[in-house]
Amino acid sequence: xxxxxxxxxxxxxxxxxxxxxVMTHRLLLSAMVSFGLSLFALSAFLVLQLYFGFPMxxxxxxSFLSYLLILPPxxxxxxxxxxxxxxxxxxxxxxxxxxxxxxxxxx
Numbered sequence: 366x367x368x369x370x371x372x373x374x375x376x377x378x379x380x381x382x383x384x385x386x387v388m389t390h391r392l393l394l395s396a397m398v399s400f401g402l403s404l405f406a407l408s409a410f411l412v413l414q415l416y417f418g419f420p421m422x423x424x425x426x427x428s429f430l431s432y433l434l435i436l437p438p439x440x441x442x443x444x445x446x447x448x449x450x451x452x453x454x455x456x457x458x459x460x461x462x463x464x465x466x467x468x469x470x471x472x
Contacts, residue, residue: 379462386453389449
């Protein structure tokens with residue numbers, strides 16, 4: 366029995382070397398994840414503020430956690446900008462579709 370998932374002539378993948386700034390990508394991803402967490406914390410903070418009134422009671426554990434979750438995204442974005450400016454790109458080999466692939470050449 367032959368394998369139905371063969372590479373055909375003129376198709377398949379090509380290995381290419383691409384310059385990638387790895388730390389910049391990691392920091393941007395972590396900034397997006399922490400931004401989602403900070404939106405949750407901000408909503409909880411606003412609900413508590415509406416419930417307890419203004420100003421918030423200080424020393425509350427939930428308000429402390431809200432402040433703690435709101436602060437990281439701006440710091441991570443600043444770090445990502447700094448790494449985007451100063452980080453040297455690394456050469457990483459990735460698989461890309463073959464640009465010379467022609468589906469009419471099925472033989």
